[in-house]
Structures are given as structure tokens and as C-alpha cells.
Amino acid sequence: MIEVCNLSAGYGKTEVLHNISLSASCGEITTVIGNNGCGKSTLLKSIVGLLPIQSGKIIIDGADTDNISSGERARLLAYLPQVKGVPDICAGRMVLHGRFPYLSYPRRYSRTDLDIASSAMEQMGISSLADRQMSELSGGTRQKVYIAMALAQRAPVVMLDEPTVYLDIGQRKKLAETLRSLADSGKTILLVLHDILLALKISDKIAVIDNGGIAMCESPGEILESGLINRIFGINIKSVSDNGSIQYYYEL
Amino acid sequence: MHSNKYFAPVLWGSMFLCAAAAVLSLCIGSICISPVGIIRELAGGGMASNIIKYSRLPRTLACMTAGAGLAAAGAVLQRVLANKLASPSIIGINAGAGLGVTICCALGVLSGWMLSLSAFFGSLVTVALISVFSGRGGISKTTVILGGVALNSILNAASESITVLNPDVSIMTSEFRIGGFSSVSASKLLPAAALIILALIALFTLFNELDILSLGDENAHAVGLPAKKYRALFLCLSALLSGAAVSFAGLLGFVGLIVPHLVRRLVGSESRHLLPVSVFTGAGFVTLCDLAARTLFLPYELPVGIIMSIIGGPVFIWLIIRFKGGHSND
Numbered sequence: 034m035i036e037v038c039n040l041s042a043g044y045g046k047t048e049v050l051h052n053i054s055l056s057a058s059c060g061e062i063t064t065v066i067g068n069n070g071c072g073k074s075t076l077l078k079s080i081v082g083l084l085p086i087q088s089g090k091i092i093i094d095g096a097d098t099d100n101i102s103s104g105e106r107a108r109l110l111a112y113l114p115q116v117k118g119v120p121d122i123c124a125g126r127m128v129l130h131g132r133f134p135y136l137s138y139p140r141r142y143s144r145t146d147l148d149i150a151s152s153a154m155e156q157m158g159i160s161s162l163a164d165r166q167m168s169e170l171s172g173g174t175r176q177k178v179y180i181a182m183a184l185a186q187r188a189p190v191v192m193l194d195e196p197t198v199y200l201d202i203g204q205r206k207k208l209a210e211t212l213r214s215l216a217d218s219g220k221t222i223l224l225v226l227h228d229i230l231l232a233l234k235i236s237d238k239i240a241v242i243d244n245g246g247i248a249m250c251e252s253p254g255e256i257l258e259s260g261l262i263n264r265i266f267g268i269n270i271k272s273v274s275d276n277g278s279i280q281y282y283y284e285l
Numbered sequence: 286m287h288s289n290k291y292f293a294p295v296l297w298g299s300m301f302l303c304a305a306a307a308v309l310s311l312c313i314g315s316i317c318i319s320p321v322g323i324i325r326e327l328a329g330g331g332m333a334s335n336i337i338k339y340s341r342l343p344r345t346l347a348c349m350t351a352g353a354g355l356a357a358a359g360a361v362l363q364r365v366l367a368n369k370l371a372s373p374s375i376i377g378i379n380a381g382a383g384l385g386v387t388i389c390c391a392l393g394v395l396s397g398w399m400l401s402l403s404a405f406f407g408s409l410v411t412v413a414l415i416s417v418f419s420g421r422g423g424i425s426k427t428t429v430i431l432g433g434v435a436l437n438s439i440l441n442a443a444s445e446s447i448t449v450l451n452p453d454v455s456i457m458t459s460e461f462r463i464g465g466f467s468s469v470s471a472s473k474l475l476p477a478a479a480l481i482i483l484a485l486i487a488l489f490t491l492f493n494e495l496d497i498l499s500l501g502d503e504n505a506h507a508v509g510l511p512a513k514k515y516r517a518l519f520l521c522l523s524a525l526l527s528g529a530a531v532s533f534a535g536l537l538g539f540v541g542l543i544v545p546h547l548v549r550r551l552v553g554s555e556s557r558h559l560l561p562v563s564v565f566t567g568a569g570f571v572t573l574c575d576l577a578a579r580t581l582f583l584p585y586e587l588p589v590g591i592i593m594s595i596i597g598g599p600v601f602i603w604l605i606i607r608f609k610g611g612h613s614n615d
Contacts, residue, residue, distance in 0.1 A: 083506055107509030114503035121367075121554040122496060130497050133508040140490050166553075179504075186508065 034059050034221050035080060035110075035190055040089035042079040048087060049075045051245040057238070059189070062212055062222040064232040067242035068265060073225040074115050076242070077194050080223075081112045094189055094221075107134035111186035115194040115225070117179055124170065124178045125163030128154050131185030153185040154178075156211060172199035180208070190221040197228055209235045229262060229270065230281045241265065257281075292558045295551045299565035303349065306572035310345040311337060313580055346478070347469040348575045348589075349568035351534035352544075354481040356567020357488060358526035359541025360548070360559050364499050365519045368430050369549075372542035373408070373527035376433025379538070380440035381411030381524075382531035383462070387444045390454045401477040401532040408528035411436060412520040464535035464590030466575050477529040484525045485564065492557040495519060499554075537590055539597035540567055546604055 035057040043049035049072040057063035065073045078084045080091055082098060091098045093109045101109070111131070120127065131153065132146035142150075154160045157177040167175055176199045183191060193212075197205045205228075212235065216222050226232040232239055233253040240250040241261055249261050256262060263269055270283045312318050318326065318333055326334040355373060362371040362378075373379045385407020386400055394403075418432045444462075448455040488495075494515050497505050502512040527541065544567040545559065552558040571589070574596060578589040 078503075081507065083503060102509075103506070103511050104509040107507065112507040114501075114507065117504065118367075118501045120500045120504075122499065123553070123555070126496070126555060127500070130493065130500070130508060133493060133497055133510065136493060140493060142493075182504075183507070 034094055035223060036090075036092040037076075037080065038090040038092070040076075040079060040091065041087040042075060042084055042089075043087065044075075044084070049245060050079070050242075052089070053245075053247055055240055055247055055250060057190075057221050057223045059221050060216055060219050061237040062216050062224065062235055063238045063240060064224045064226050064236040065240045065242060066226060066229060066232050066262070071242045072245060073242055074194050077112065077192050077223070077225055080192065081110060082106060104134050107186065107188070109188055110190045110192060111183040111188040113179055113183045113193040113196055115198075117175070119168050119175065122167055123163065124159060124165050124167060125150070125154070127167060127178055128163075128181045128185050131182040134186060149187060150181075150185045153181040156184060157181040158207070173201060173204060176200055177204070184215075189219070190223070191215060192223045194225045195227060196224065197226065197231065205231060229266065230283070233257065233270070233281045292552050292562075295548075296558075296562050296565070299548075299562045299569065302569035303565040303572070306569040306576070307345050307349060310348065310572050310576050311341050313576060314341060315583065343471050343474055344466050344469055344575070345572060347466050347474050347533055348572040350474065350478045350481050351466075351530040351537060352540055352567035352569070352571030353485065353564040354526040354530035354567075355534075355537060355540040355571075356544035356563040357485060357560060358523040358530070360545035360556075360563040361488065361495065361519050361523045361526075362541070363545055364495050364554070364556060364559075365516055365523070366429055367499055369546065370430050370542075371433075372545075373523065373531075374536070374538040374541055375437065376415060376430060377411045377437035377440050378408045378524055378527050379531050379536050379541075380437045380444070381407040381409075382528040383407065383536050384440045384444045384447075385528070386532060387447050387454060391447050391451050398476045400473060401480060401529050404477075404532035405480065405525055405528035408524035408531070409521065411440065412524040416517060416520055462536055464537035464593070465578070465588035466534060467579070467586060467588075469533050473533040477532045480525055480529040484522050484529070488522055488560060491519075492555075492560065495556040534571075535588075535590065537571070537593060539593050539601070540571055543597050543601050543604075544570055546601070550604070
């Protein structure tokens with residue numbers, strides 16, 4: 034579980050997020066949405082400790098992030114950054130480094146680490162690519178390797194910043210299923226998504242950031258009903274019921 | 286899972302190259318002695334045993350130590366700065382060490398430990414300046430290299446100024462500035478070798494950290510690696526390696542650039558493969574270059590720095606042309 038209490042954060046002296054409070058519960062997918070540059074990634078970076086917070090408190094699974102080491106934090110929280118390079122490393126080794134927070138002397142990954150990394154690659158359907166260099170892979174496949182690395186961390190909290198970037202529609206569906214099964218297994222999932230329709234479809238709770246604060250944090254149905262998304266993004270999202278399942282679309 | 290099938294044969298090959306270069310360096314010179322003869326001479330204590338004990342053995346060990354240290358420093362810098370152009374001689378670390386040694390000579394301090402430490406501090410100050418430069422937001426890795434090139438020029442100019450103003454220093458540092466092993470002695474070599482061995486041991490326990498650092502700061506942070514702290518540590522270790530090597534070998538260029546490049550083509554970029562092979566290849570390469578420098582024009586001897594540039598330059602150009610199929614992000 035993640036609890037963000039009265040958080041203010043930003044870059045240097047510029048405050049991007051003002052006094053934000055948010056909680057993401059175990060067993061749920063919580064998605065943060067908002068306009069470009071509204072501070073979604075800033076929120077995730079602050080939670081993971083990449084940005085120093087200006088005020089407030091962040092508690093991950095009961096532990097105050099001010100009082101835990103970087104290794105302890107990585108064992109509690111897996112994070113996929115939005116901007117990722119093309120590292121000079123093979124995919125299998127990359128995923129295996131997801132086990133780094135558990136590495137102890139003699140500084141070698143154990144058989145368990147290798148098995149967990151293999152299983153994460155299998156989960157993302159990239160087992161056959163273990164020996165391929167990251168530079169040889171397509172953008173979508175690289176994204177899957179990064180997600181597998183985060184999954185290999187086996188942390189109770191998983192935060193993914195734009196995980197669907199580069200993924201085709203079939204892969205997005207598979208990722209949504211993977212995230213649901215992770216949530217069902219008791220993990221806390223916190224996402225940042227630009228794909229509003231996907232966010233409405235897969236989230237248990239949606240937090241809308243506007244003007245540096247949380248404008249609303251409710252279930253997708255309530256968020257849609259409030260008209261907040263339509264107002265912020267200037268679109269008109271509609272829903273239809275299809276065999277008991279709600280589908281979302283918007284008119285161009 | 287994700288093994289490199291070439292690693293084991295290439296590692297054995299580099300170890301063989303290193304061992305063969307060491308044996309040849311001990312055997313060949315103004316007088317040639319067979320490997321069996323060397324063992325016999327060392328056990329018997331004849332005339333040739335003094336040549337082996339006091340000239341060839343320290344010199345061979347110096348070549349191997351300097352080659353290993355400079356190649357490892359280059360491999361680490363290229364990984365940490367994620368730039369294949371990075372090497373101690375290009376971004377000014379060697380020049381910083383050179384300035385440290387020049388100042389030491391100008392002050393009349395010539396003990397082995399003081400030379401090693403002044404070279405180390407010279408390279409450390411350079412690394413600190415590079416770190417400050419690279420730590421500023423928005424500066425690309427290429428800019429860091431260009432900044433290092435400028436720093437290299439400034440530090441060399443400072444060394445030159447001292448030698449011009451103090452002709453005694455010029456005499457003491459003439460071989461130093463080209464790079465060579467003709468005046469190496471056990472008292473200069475041992476302190477530096479101790480520092481290089483310690484730095485290599487530290488590096489060999491930090492393969493994973495070095496690779497994770499190359500994934501970028503955000504990814505390193507995500508898996509619990511404090512990127513800034515470890516980047517500083519690796520830069521310090523590379524300063525220690527190159528500073529210590531420069532303190533007795535002089536300003537040897539190319540080793541730190543060319544050896545990791547060549548090795549990367551064979552075993553890839555992962556540190557657990559790249560570093561050990563670079564260490565042995567660097568040791569073997571410098572030893573062979575030194576052997577060529579002192580035997581090609583007998584009874585004259587060329588400084589090894591000249592031979593290294595003559596061999597290294599064309600080989601490097603060949604490597605660039607032969608393997609130009611890199612990626613746009615290289």
C-alpha cells in the first residue's frame with residue numbers, strides 16, 4: 034500500500050505538486066491521469082525518491098520512506114521510469130538485474146534469482162530473447178524487457194510510468210491482464226497512463242491531477258460520471274454496455 | 286541463460302597472450318635466454334641472473350601492471366560515462382596524473398610512494414572536475430567527453446609550463462611525457478602495483494553495480510543503487526588505476542581506449558566479461574609493445590609510447606572501419 038500525505042514536490046524551486054494526498058491500496062490498480070506536464074511522473078519520481086520532496090510524507094507498506102535505505106525501498110517498490118535509454122546489455126541480464134536489491138555476498142545472483150528472472154521473462158513472453166542485445170530489439174520488445182525487470186523485483190508495490198508506450202494493442206491487452214493478476218495476488222499497482230480508455234477499463238481507482246493537485250480520486254464510473262475527464266481533456270467519453278461489460282470510447 | 290559463448294575461449298586466449306608476452310619479455314633482449322635458462326640463472330645466481338632480477342623482471346611486471354591498470358580504467362570509464370570515446374588519456378585523467386608527478390618532481394620529492402600518490406591525487410582532482418561538470422543537469426555524455434578533452438589540454442599546458450620554467454624537471458620527466466619503462470625500478474613500481482591490485486580487487490566485486498549504472502540513473506535508483514555515489518566511486522577507482530600506472534609508466538596513451546574497444550568486440554559490454562579480458566589483454570599488449578620498443582632497433586631503445594601509438598593508431602582506425610556497423614545510439 035502507498036500513502037502519500039500532504040506531498041509538495043517539484044524541480045528546484047519550482048513546485049509542481051501542491052499538498053497532494055493519495056492512497057493506493059493492496060490488491061487494486063490505481064491509475065494517475067492528467068494533462069501533459071501536470072505532474073504525473075513527478076508524483077511517481079517523488080514516491081520512488083528520485084526527486085527530493087519539499088514537504089509531506091510517503092509511506093510504503095507501513096514504512097516511512099525517510100527512514101528506509103535505498104535497498105529496502107527497492108525491495109518494497111518496483112518502478113518503471115517513463116524515459117528509458119537503450120543500454121548496452123543483453124535482455125536476460127537486464128531482467129536479472131531486477132534482482133539486484135536482493136544481492137548479497139559473494140555478489141553473485143543465486144539460482145533463485147535466475148529462476149525468478151526467467152519467470153518474469155516468461156510472464157512477458159520474451160524468454161527466447163534472453164541472449165539478444167537491447168539495441169537489437171524493437172521499442173515494444175524493449176519495453177517488455179523493462180517491465181519484466183520490474184516484475185523480477187517481486188516487490189509488493191509496483192509503479193509503472195507509461196507502461197503501454199510502444200506496445201501494440203494486443204500487447205496492451207496482455208499487459209492489462211498481467212497487471213490485473215498481479216493486483217489479484219495482493220500487490221499494489223500504481224500506474225501513470227495517457228491512454229484514458231485503458232485507464233477507465235483496467236483501474237479500480239483513478240486519480241486525476243489538475244493544477245498541481247488531485248482533482249478527484251474515485252472509481253472509473255464515478256470519475257466518468259463527474260464529467261471531470263471531459264472537462265480536462267476537452268473530449269467527450271461515452272460508455273456502452275456490451276454483454277455486461279462496459280466499453281469506453283470517445284468521439285473525434 | 287544469457288551466457289556469452291565466446292567469453293571462456295577469449296579469456297583463456299587473453300591469459301595466454303599475457304603469459305606469452307611475459308615469457309618473451311623475460312627471454313628477449315640484448316642477450317637472449319631460453320625460458321629454462323631463466324629458471325636456471327635465477328636459481329644459480331650467475332651474471333645473467335642480475336639482468337633478469339634487476340632489469341627484465343621489474344620491467345615486465347611494470348608493463349603488465351600498467352597495461353592491466355590502464356585497460357581496466359578505460360573499460361570502467363567507457364561504461365560509467367556510457368561513451369566509447371572515454372579513456373584516461375582522452376578525458377584528462379592521465380594528464381592530471383602527469384601534472385601531479387611534474388609538481389612532485391619540481392618540489393624535489395622523488396620517492397615511489399609520493400610519486401604514486403601525487404599521480405593519484407592529480408587524476409582524482411581531474412575526475413572531481415569531470416564529475417562536477419557531468420553532474421550539472423542537461424549536459425550530455427558527449428559534452429562531458431569534450432569538456433575532458435579541453436581539461437586534458439589545460440592540464441598538459443600546466444605541466445609543460447612547469448617543465449619550461451624548471452629545466453631540471455624537464456630532464457626528469459622527458460621519458461615520463463612520452464611513456465616508457467626504461468627507468469622503472471622496484472621502489473617506483475611496488476607502491477603503484479599495490480594500489481592497482483587493490484583497485485582491481487574492488488572492481489571485480491562490483492561488476493553488477495557497474496552494469497546497473499550503465500542502465501541510467503533512474504533505472505539504477507529503481508533497483509536500489511545510489512547512482513551518484515557509485516558513479517563517484519567508479520570514477521575514483523579509474524583515477525586510482527590510471528594515476529598509479531602513470532606514476533611509473535608515464536603518459537601512455539591508447540591502452541585505455543583501444544583495449545576495451547577490441548575486447549568489447551569479442552565478448553560484449555557486460556563488465557563481468559569485459560573487465561577480466563581487458564586486464565589480461567592490456568597487460569599483454571603493453572608488454573609486447575615494450576618488447577618491440579627495446580628490441581627493434583638494438584642497441585637503441587624507443588620509448589614504448591611511440592611504439593604504442595604507431596601500432597595502436599592504425600589498429601584503432603582499422604577497428605572503426607571494420608566494425609562500423611554500430612548503432613545510432615553508440
